[in-house]
Amino acid sequence: SGCDKLWCNARTSAVPLYDRAGFTKIGDEFEIDPIGPHFLMVRLIQHSSIDR
Template identity: 50%
Template sequence: MTLQYDVRLIAPQQTLPLRKKVLKPFLSEEECVNPGDDLATTYHLGLFHSNQLVAISTYILESHPDFSAGFPYRLRGMATDETFRGQGFGQILVRHGVEFLKEKRCDLLWFNARIKAFPFYERLGFYYHGPLFEMKDIGPHKTMYKVLVPK
């Protein structure tokens, strides 16, 4: 069976309901806004299935102090609606985001991943960096990364 979907750029506000529902249910939608969401260099991607937004990801131009990169992006707010998990939509969206960033000449994509998402990102070819750390109200995380354009 072929998945029917459409990936496209969306407005920052369109990410907020899923960010709240999936990632930060203890916050209001307004509190789920990330610093940098409104920058011209920030990209918000949405995956639509049957005209319903089922997965989101945000890519913010941001360096990490431990990585040497010329044009690094940070993945923030990756979320797939629980109803649509396990169907491949999240992987499709991240792969699309990686290809999109490669076209922009991004050389490194990094993010802080929750423990339960480790296998998901490992399957997509991301690597771990540094120790496990705690994020208030959310739980343990580890930085993960992928080199997109070799130096």
């Protein structure tokens, strides 16, 4: 049980930050009004035997 992925709607200007944190862009850029352009980003979580 538990979480196997994290996701976020990342502002386009923040994509490099999320890249460095291990996230991957999914799909095309989209607009969230009135904030601006975003990308869906996902990071898979790998569990080890220590986590259990």
